[in-house]
Amino acid sequence: MNVNQLSNRLALVASFLPEKSNFADIGSDHAYLPCYVCLRDEKAKAIAGEVNEGPYQSALNEVNAHNLSDRIDVRLGNGLQVLEENEVNQIVIAGMGGPLIRDILDEGKDKLGAVDRIIVQPNIDARSLRIWFKEQGYALKEEEILEENGHIYEVLVAEKGDPLSGYETEQIEKELWLGPHLLKKNDQTFHQKWRAELEKKQYILEQVQRSSQVDEEKIVQLKKEITWLKEVLA
DSSP: OBTTBOOHHHHHHHHTSOTTOEEEEETOTTTHHHHHHHHHOTTOEEEEEESSHHHHHHHHHHHHHTTOTTTEEEEESSGGGGSOTTOOSEEEEEEEOHHHHHHHHHHTGGGOTTOOEEEEEESSOHHHHHHHHHHHTEEEEEEEEEEETTEEEEEEEEEESOTTTTOOGGGHHHHHHHOHHHHHHOOHHHHHHHHHHHHHHHHHHHHHHHSSSOOHHHHHHHHHHHHHHHHHHO
């Protein structure tokens, strides 16, 4: 992969950054995303944060190779600790598990003062991020789902605002799990993801019901989720 042939996943993430963005890409790896954005938008600026020395050096090399060191600052450090307060207006965190992204945001809440948009691409458990956004006063503005190289990814875009906007209160538990915007779009990739999940849930339910110590609470939850998935996939 290189800057001019960004993966579809990262190109989708980049598409949610506004023009003239001033953003941080946390866990930037080779800084492909900041370079891609800044090469296409000469007013854009970025901070590429990386916690490991190897990827940090790769990011530095990539930025220097494109003569972008005046607009992309590569920093070594953990999560949002690489940022000063009110330094950026957008945050991107892509390619990690949902709970890890949530923890990075939670531990760096003091750095979010001037941030008006957060774009996340969790590899697993997007629900944990929807819950965090709701609890922290962010409105979930956009969601996309895509399949690339055999993996299915979700991209979530949140902005400060009414955390319940976009949700239907009577089915919020279902929407936090499946994604309120994705449920409305209900496209082929969404079906592909949740059909596989339905099979898994049905298998787990059989196992739990056969167990010598029956976990009634788990059975109730599984049956509820299976019902939801059958409704959505009908």
